[in-house]
Amino acid sequence: MTPPLRPHGRRERGVATLFITVVLLLSVGLIALYTSRSAVAEQRLSANEVRAKQALAAAHAGVDHALAYMRNGGLDHDNDDVVDTIAANTLTSAGGTPSYYRVLYVDSSLALPICPSSRTGTFAAGAPVVPTEVMAVSCGWSDDDSSVQRVVQRLTATPSTGGAISTPLVTRGTTNLLTGGASLLNFFNDLTVWSGGSLLGQSNTGKTFIRDRVTNPTADQNFDYRNTGNSPACNNPPGGYTCSTQGSVLGHDTVGGDTNLSSKSVDQFFQYFMGQTPTTYRENTATWVVDTNNTLSTQNSTNVGSIDGMKNNVIWVEGNLTLPNLGTADRPVVLVVTGNLQLSSNAVVYGLVFVMGNVTGNGNPKIFGSLISAGTASASGNPIIVYDPLALGRAANLGRAVKLPGTWRDW
Ligand SMILES: [Ca+2]
Numbered sequence: 001m002t003p004p005l006r007p008h009g010r011r012e013r014g015v016a017t018l019f020i021t022v023v024l025l026l027s028v029g030l031i032a033l034y035t036s037r038s039a040v041a042e043q044r045l046s047a048n049e050v051r052a053k054q055a056l057a058a059a060h061a062g063v064d065h066a067l068a069y070m071r072n073g074g075l076d077h078d079n080d081d082v083v084d085t086i087a088a089n090t091l092t093s094a095g096g097t098p099s100y101y102r103v104l105y106v107d108s109s110l111a112l113p114i115c116p117s118s119r120t121g122t123f124a125a126g127a128p129v130v131p132t133e134v135m136a137v138s139c140g141w142s143d144d145d146s147s148v149q150r151v152v153q154r155l156t157a158t159p160s161t162g163g164a165i166s167t168p169l170v171t172r173g174t175t176n177l178l179t180g181g182a183s184l185l186n187f188f189n190d191l192t193v194w195s196g197g198s199l200l201g202q203s204n205t206g207k208t209f210i211r212d213r214v215t216n217p218t219a220d221q222n223f224d225y226r227n228t229g230n231s232p233a234c235n236n237p238p239g240g241y242t243c244s245t246q247g248s249v250l251g252h253d254t255v256g257g258d259t260n261l262s263s264k265s266v267d268q269f270f271q272y273f274m275g276q277t278p279t280t281y282r283e284n285t286a287t288w289v290v291d292t293n294n295t296l297s298t299q300n301s302t303n304v305g306s307i308d309g310m311k312n313n314v315i316w317v318e319g320n321l322t323l324p325n326l327g328t329a330d331r332p333v334v335l336v337v338t339g340n341l342q343l344s345s346n347a348v349v350y351g352l353v354f355v356m357g358n359v360t361g362n363g364n365p366k367i368f369g370s371l372i373s374a375g376t377a378s379a380s381g382n383p384i385i386v387y388d389p390l391a392l393g394r395a396a397n398l399g400r401a402v403k404l405p406g407t408w409r410d411w
Contacts (some may be wrong), residue, residue, distance in 0.1 A: 162275025
């Protein structure tokens with residue numbers, strides 16, 4: 001008797017079904033595994049992307065910090081001739097995850113530092129030697145240091161005068177500066193006083209000096225034109241100079257009663273020399289604003305002492321000022337005083353001094369550059385003003401820094 005075939009065929013079909021089921025289950029399992037793996041990878045990718053964005057945003061914040069710092073007092077706030085360092089910063093987001101940045105001012109002629117993988121790693125570069133134009137190199141890190149991004153941006157100062165100034169003393173009103181023992185010197189051209197008013201009250205000790213064309217036929221900028229001594233005298237002029245005006249005998253180097261100056265309003269007079277209206281200049285160009293009257297809505301300080309010894313800044317003083325030491329030959333200043341300027345000291349100033357009010361006093365200051373007054377100049381001391389094209393040239397580009405367009409890069 002042959003055994004029935006049916007059960008055997010049923011068993012075979014059962015095995016096949018089981019096999020297919022197992023294969024299907026395996027496939028589903030593999031698909032599930034694959035999907036979950038790629039979901040994890042995607043999650044990781046998007047987390048990386050979030051962290052990269054976080055780091056880049058932090059790096060941008062660093063550049064903005066460097067720019068804001070430079071626009072408010074320049075690169076050397078403590079006047080030690082060393083470019084300041086900006087401390088490392090932590091940013092906290094709305095979600096509570098922190099990010100970090102460190103930013104350096106770097107001389108654009110030097111190699112730019114790369115960002116360390118850890119936010120506490122070494123990040124340093126040579127200090128800039130040209131303090132009015134620098135590269136800001138900023139590194140940003142994500143919360144876990146897994147992403148680090150670098151942003152580089154050139155920061156450059158803007159013009160701080162309206163054009164070349166060629167006279168040691170300019171006044172819109174009367175020039176009475178030679179009443180005392182003032183000495184005005186110009187080694188480079190034959191103009192020492194340019195006045196909208198008359199030149200009054202010269203004493204025998206007030207004098208002007210111009211270049212001695214016999215000993216110095218050319219106006220060489222390498223000549224030591226700043227060496228005037230403490231009390232230059234007409235019968236013994238400083239080296240390279242010759243006396244032109246003494247007492248009431250005015251030399252050809254003095255111009256009085258010029259209606260081109262006297263017909264201007266104070267604002268027009270300011271704009272003529274500084275290239276902008278006073279308000280625009282204060283808001284966009286001044287790098288340090290002192291408000292002694294406490295009438296402005298924004299200022300850097302209300303303490304006039306905050307400007308003592310400043311270099312490489314465009315200083316705006318709202319109110320009156322007694323002239324302090326300011327600038328050096330290499331790091332001059334632009335000083336704007338909206339009130340009166342008192343010369344009662346032995347201050348030494350390099351750069352351009354612009355006074356909206358009157359110049360008064362009786363001190364013995366020295367100004368290497370130019371003194372411009374929208375009022376009158378009447379001082380009885382022994383001020384010495386030396387026209388200084390080198391200091392003025394450097395003072396002409398000290399305005400509030402901007403990001404130089406086209407110099408941004410995130411690598
Ligand atoms: Ca410093």
